[in-house]
Amino acid sequence: MLKATLRSFLAHKGRLLLSALAIVLSVAFVAGSLIFSDTVTRTFDRLFASTAADVTVEPKNDLKSQLPTGATETVPASLADRLAGVDGVAATHVDASVENAPVVDSANKSVGPTTGAPTIVTNWEITERSPVKLTSGHEPHGGEEALLDADTADKKHLGIGDTLTVQAQPGSFEVRIVGIATFTTTNPGAALVFLDTPTAQSKLLGRSDAATSISVDAAPGVGDAALKQRVSAELGGGPYDVKTAEEQAKSSAEALGGFLDVIKYVMLGFAGIAVLVGIFLIVNTFSMLIAQRTRELGLLRALGADRRQVRRSVLTEALLLGLVGSTLGLAAGIGLAVGLIKLMSAFGMNLKSTEMVIGWPTPVAAYVVGVGVTYVAAYLPARRAAGVSPMAALSDAEIAGVGRPLRVRAVVGGVVGAAGAAALAGCAASSTTSTAASLLGLGVVLTLIATVIAGPLLVRPVIRVLGGAFPAIFGPVGRMSQRNALRNPRRTGATAAALMVGLALVGGMSVASASMSKSFDQQIDKTLGADFVLQNANFVPFSHEVTDKVRATDGVGLVVRQRFTPVAVELPDGKRVETTAAAYDPRLDDVAHITYARGDTAAALGEGRIAMDAKFAEDHDVRVGSTIPVEFPAGRKTELTVGALTDQAGSGGFGMQGGLFFGFGTIEKYVPGGQDSSLYVNAAPGTAPDRLRPRLEKTLEPYPQVQVRDQADYKKLVHDQIAVLLYLVYALLGLAIVIAVLGVVNTLALSVVERTREIGLLRAIGLGRRQLRRMIRLESVVIAVFGAILGLALGIIWGVCVQQVLALQGMEALAVPWTTIVAVVVGSAVVGIVAALLPALRASRMNVLAAIAHE
Numbered sequence: 097m098l099k100a101t102l103r104s105f106l107a108h109k110g111r112l113l114l115s116a117l118a119i120v121l122s123v124a125f126v127a128g129s130l131i132f133s134d135t136v137t138r139t140f141d142r143l144f145a146s147t148a149a150d151v152t153v154e155p156k157n158d159l160k161s162q163l164p165t166g167a168t169e170t171v172p173a174s175l176a177d178r179l180a181g182v183d184g185v186a187a188t189h190v191d192a193s194v195e196n197a198p199v200v201d202s203a204n205k206s207v208g209p210t211t212g213a214p215t216i217v218t219n220w221e222i223t224e225r226s227p228v229k230l231t232s233g234h235e236p237h238g239g240e241e242a243l244l245d246a247d248t249a250d251k252k253h254l255g256i257g258d259t260l261t262v263q264a265q266p267g268s269f270e271v272r273i274v275g276i277a278t279f280t281t282t283n284p285g286a287a288l289v290f291l292d293t294p295t296a297q298s299k300l301l302g303r304s305d306a307a308t309s310i311s312v313d314a315a316p317g318v319g320d321a322a323l324k325q326r327v328s329a330e331l332g333g334g335p336y337d338v339k340t341a342e343e344q345a346k347s348s349a350e351a352l353g354g355f356l357d358v359i360k361y362v363m364l365g366f367a368g369i370a371v372l373v374g375i376f377l378i379v380n381t382f383s384m385l386i387a388q389r390t391r392e393l394g395l396l397r398a399l400g401a402d403r404r405q406v407r408r409s410v411l412t413e414a415l416l417l418g419l420v421g422s423t424l425g426l427a428a429g430i431g432l433a434v435g436l437i438k439l440m441s442a443f444g445m446n447l448k449s450t451e452m453v454i455g456w457p458t459p460v461a462a463y464v465v466g467v468g469v470t471y472v473a474a475y476l477p478a479r480r481a482a483g484v485s486p487m488a489a490l491s492d493a494e495i496a497g498v499g500r501p502l503r504v505r506a507v508v509g510g511v512v513g514a515a516g517a518a519a520l521a522g523c524a525a526s527s528t529t530s531t532a533a534s535l536l537g538l539g540v541v542l543t544l545i546a547t548v549i550a551g552p553l554l555v556r557p558v559i560r561v562l563g564g565a566f567p568a569i570f571g572p573v574g575r576m577s578q579r580n581a582l583r584n585p586r587r588t589g590a591t592a593a594a595l596m597v598g599l600a601l602v603g604g605m606s607v608a609s610a611s612m613s614k615s616f617d618q619q620i621d622k623t624l625g626a627d628f629v630l631q632n633a634n635f636v637p638f639s640h641e642v643t644d645k646v647r648a649t650d651g652v653g654l655v656v657r658q659r660f661t662p663v664a665v666e667l668p669d670g671k672r673v674e675t676t677a678a679a680y681d682p683r684l685d686d687v688a689h690i691t692y693a694r695g696d697t698a699a700a701l702g703e704g705r706i707a708m709d710a711k712f713a714e715d716h717d718v719r720v721g722s723t724i725p726v727e728f729p730a731g732r733k734t735e736l737t738v739g740a741l742t743d744q745a746g747s748g749g750f751g752m753q754g755g756l757f758f759g760f761g762t763i764e765k766y767v768p769g770g771q772d773s774s775l776y777v778n779a780a781p782g783t784a785p786d787r788l789r790p791r792l793e794k795t796l797e798p799y800p801q802v803q804v805r806d807q808a809d810y811k812k813l814v815h816d817q818i819a820v821l822l823y824l825v826y827a828l829l830g831l832a833i834v835i836a837v838l839g840v841v842n843t844l845a846l847s848v849v850e851r852t853r854e855i856g857l858l859r860a861i862g863l864g865r866r867q868l869r870r871m872i873r874l875e876s877v878v879i880a881v882f883g884a885i886l887g888l889a890l891g892i893i894w895g896v897c898v899q900q901v902l903a904l905q906g907m908e909a910l911a912v913p914w915t916t917i918v919a920v921v922v923g924s925a926v927v928g929i930v931a932a933l934l935p936a937l938r939a940s941r942m943n944v945l946a947a948i949a950h951e
Contacts, residue, residue, distance in 0.1 A: 218290060547600075
């Protein structure tokens with residue numbers, strides 16, 4: 097049996113390797129994502145571990161902001177001298193560093209990275225742990241000298257003698273590059289500017305007696321944990337956060353973890369799609385091969401092979417296929433990881449492929465995914481193979497029992513589909529976001545499974561409609577192509593399912609994104625009353641001098657500032673909610689149209705007042721007049737009175753969770769040193785907005801990070817952000833289509849082999865080569881369009897339900913992008929034509945007499 101199995105595998109290696117491509121792709125994405133994330137994690141772990149001080153003292157801040165405040169929390173610089181006398185301390189260093197100070201060159205071009213990595217301006221303090229060393233020029237001295245890292249200098253074509261402008265929170269200042277510092281470890285992609293310590297303290301922090309942290313070096317023989325205890329005892333539990341080198345490295349790694357997780361989960365998403373679609377391909381391939389080998393399997397049974405041996409033979413073929421696919425996929429995954437590492441280097445993160453990490457979990461995961469998926473996918477066909485009767489060796493019959501499984505499918509598919517429909521209906525009817533989202537996820541999974549199970553039942557009615565015009569247009573060739581697609585509904589359904597999965601995803605996300613875009617457009621039209629909004633990328637705040645210069649611009653009338661801060665509120669129901677709140681200038685009504693359920697803007701922005709979303713307030717037993725304890729960064733606490741409740745659906749989402757906002761006096765009192773995130777600007781009376789815009793752009797030339805946007809620009813910004821998600825979905829669709837094309841090619845190729853004698857007879861009675869190719873192409877097109885219609889119908893239902901969840905967050909508009917839907921259906925027909933090219937060509941080149949004599 098083993099010899100027969102190996103010979104059978106080698107006899108069909110071409111068809112099986114075509115199926116193995118799906119395994120190769122899925123394993124490649126799994127292995128590549130694990131290798132890449134492990135390499136980056138190991139690289140940064142080494143960086144953080146080698147550069148962290150034995151003990152670091154930082155300002156204590158338990159609140160994490162979803163949006164940056166621009167405020168720099170500090171500790172007294174005098175702590176360095178105080179801690180220097182602690183037993184076991186070898187040395188202390190003052191750190192003065194900020195990540196929110198843009199730096200521009202003499203042409204007002206930003207020298208910072210465009211990849212999201214920070215521009216860090218810090219003091220020059222070289223120790224044995226420093227990640228850089230001076231390689232040219234000299235150290236900075238005084239307030240007009242600076243060093244620049246070599247990578248930034250190379251990218252931005254800067255050198256010694258060039259001038260930079262640092263836009264710090266206290267104010268902008270110019271420095272001259274007097275030296276270049278080169279990284280001795282991995283460059284994380286940041287741009288680094290170094291100043292001498294007194295300059296960094298006074299010009300970055302605004303105080304010569306302030307520091308962002310204090311680094312403490314341990315004396316020989318003193319452990320980090322012991323030193324931390326002594327430092328903490330000296331500080332007496334003040335508003336400080338004391339960390340060992342290990343804790344500091346772990347904290348830094350956690351901050352980086354979000355970035356790595358995004359890449360890892362995106363790639364695992366690709367792997368998941370490849371696995372899911374690959375299952376259909378493998379099931380179909382093995383089912384067709386077994387159907388074609390009915391006589392062979394029957395002969396083996398007649399010669400004495402029992403059911404278990406036949407089943408084991410088919411599963412052994414599947415294991416061999418899984419091993420081949422996993423091995424090739426692991427190799428492709430290593431190549432994919434190398435490509436990602438080089439891509440990161442192009443973006444400024446200088447990883448080295450020679451330091452690539454391939455831990456033991458990676459090959460284990462690769463083979464578990466590849467072999468496991470193939471084995472599971474082949475199990476059902478293997479059971480069918482074991483059921484072949486020895487009498488089948490005497491006939492040309494395929495495996496019996498096609499009708500009964502379809503009846504079972506009808507029952508199982510109906511039950512699962514009903515459960516999925518009930519879950520989606522519950523999602524649409526739910527009034528709680530978390531419940532609606534849970535029901536949505538359950539409904540999506542169940543309806544997808546139901547459609548896959550019941551898909552063959554839909555083949556006959558749907559394809560009769562889709563191919564109904566074929567006989568009239570293409571004559572007998574069209575009629576035969578339609579009947580070929582109807583011949584085996586289970587096979588047609590499985591082939592179409594591979595395409596259906598990807599198109600269901602793209603259909604659902606297209607509806608969701610179109611609905612989001614339309615909702616945001618409506619909210620912007622409804623709420624934004626300013627002529628212009630001035631913002632940095634991702635709400636990164638800008639210095640006060642930007643606000644001052646905008647106010648001084650000729651033609652500017654009203655300027656309303658927006659600023660963010662993290663807060664924690666203690667609510668009457670006993671819950672503590674950490675979120676981000678916004679602050680605004682008094683004349684907010686002149687630049688925004690907010691719908692209030694209770695109160696008004698004056699009550700919301702008054703001294704000691706706070707406003708929140710009415711739904712959030714209702715959920716937590718808050719009413720107008722309620723007093724709410726509020727905690728700000730650095731442990732500053734107060735109590736604020738609820739002055740107004742807003743209708744979040746009409747407020748444009750001015751706050752984050754809870755829609756909290758208050759007046760500027762409150763934020764300046766409890767979050768000193770914060771910076772503005774947005775400016776809402778109206779033209780002065782007598783000045784047209786289109787005349788004011790060029791003046792504002794002229795004013796902001798020295799600040800290239802700040803953009804001037806009107807309503808149309810603001811809408812485009814939102815659309816572009818949503819488009820990023822769509823691009824990911826389209827990439828997933830592309831992968832699904834590639835695998836689906838392989839599935840259609842495989843199915844048609846095996847179908848051609850299966851119908852060799854039939855094709856020979858058709859050619860003998862006058863069917864031309866061109867007509868034969870057309871028949872196979874039409875069969876492929878109708879299968880592909882069938883899969884597209886199923887997928888898009890399912891996707892539109894999912895998209896509508898996603899919109900119902902979004903409606904609970906105020907995004908109430910529903911939009912179905914029919915242009916995209918139609919384009920996808922047309923594209924599916926093209927996919928069908930492309931997939932049929934090789935099988936049709938092979939069929940047309942058959943020798944007629946040999947085909948008729950084929951057994």
